[in-house]
Amino acid sequence: MKKKYLYKTLGGFLATSVLLTGCGGGAAAGTAAGSGGSSSGKQSVSLDLITEPPTLDPAMATDTTSDFVINAAFEGLTHLGSDNKPVPGIAESWSTSQNGTVWTFKLRDAKWSNGDPVTANDFVYAWKHILNPKTGAQFANYLYYIKGAKEYNTNKGSADQVAVKAIDDHTLQVTLNTPVPFFLDLTAFHPYFPVDQKVVEKNPKWAADASTIVSDGPFKVASWQHQQKLVLQKNQNYWDKNSIKLDQVTGVIVNDLNTQYQMFKSGQLDMDVKLPATLTPKLLQSGEAKIYPLAGTYMLEFNTQKKPFDNVNIRKALSLAIDRQSLVKDVTQQGETPAYAFVPPGDPGKNGDFRKEGGDLFKDDVAQAKQLLAQGLKEEGLSQLPPITYQYNTVDYNKKIAEAIQQMWKKNLGVDVTLQNEDWKIYLDKLTKGDFQIGRMGWIQSYTDPSAELDLLKSDFGSNYTRWKNKQFDKYVNEAETTTDVSKRMDDMHKADQLIIDQAPVAPLFFYTNVFAFNKKIDGIVVHPSDTFPDVRYMSVK
Incomplete structure (x- = not known):
């Protein structure tokens, strides 16, 4: 997207990634003014989703808005605890083989929101569905750790060869290609969520309307007025419903x-999940708003299959001509950190933080940018760059960033750039089809490991909109994901991180933060570094 995800793209936030899009608006219905409750006495909260969720199908979601709703309505084998570590979800326990490749999950007696039992076969069906090449799921890659999964998804194997099976209704067995230290984190990510097979087979468009969405998580989708409002209500069939304090979560869409x-x-709203940049410093200083960690990178993506962006020197020139310090200080003003590498802070390294161990991999340098641009133009046989279009999804935050970079490129390189904005869903479709030159994107990690960020630029990753393919990069990341030698895997990922900077398929701009403001009546605030919204499963009203 993203996560959450990534790839969670921060789409309107995407994810997918930050700043979502959307349109329409209106006050939060069902929530009393002053908030934190309703006239009926039920616990109710409201927030702005900012953008219309492109989909609520766990197999198809790639953005952070969809991820937020799906995480509230669905549950996998595990889910993230308040300490950001995976805890039992639909699986009440699990065990692994001695070599760490065979996982056996024991499922609890859980039900879907329509009363159907959640079975091991629902997981088998869902996972094979996302891997089915005909499904076209961009996040199918996240299941490649499973033996036979990649082969099936790339038409080199069959569904029967995917090593996931239901031993019985309450026992799921999964065989991995190699040990995966973060596998339990993955099972808390929406591509690994189950779906009710009966519902999906009966209605292929089951996830498009509240009346047909069946879920197994803490909440269910009670209503969905597209481009206006989405209401979640407590799922009375959820196995752990007594731990869920909120009766209703209302998400309005105000772009x-x-x-x-x-x-x-x-x-009218109990949470402000994306504050205006001009107000943020003051609100942080007063304590009305607070910064929460967010493991992700805001970047520009170059379409490396379109001229002149197939030229590495031109890509690097545009990247080096951006003043990242000014961007975060004067434009975004959300407490972000300038990104002089691709992988953000917060991931484990050999002995500490991966980013701190790797350090900055480049610096802003206008003089070098001019030299690289001249060299790239010479290689392309051009006297100047042809018309360039910078595309972004419609959100004021993205617009201000785009305008600032447009001015920097004009001032520092004499390059004229046209800006073009689109609704998030339309914009994402254009990126998917390769109908762009330069596009903004954000990537939020779905689990805490450098590979969660690096996966985005693998040749076979569904959301690699840059079309960049580098065999050495793929080798570094794939080997890092298949070895248990911590030193080697970290070395490989540092090399991959450096290769991104050397080849510049993307221009990292800054590392994200979450800046939220909450009604003082809200308790149980939990914000995971892999999410761009708070986790409402832990929330309550004082």
């Missing part, structure tokens, strides 16, 4: 950050 903030101040 204007100033309007969102005014709704928050007037009590």
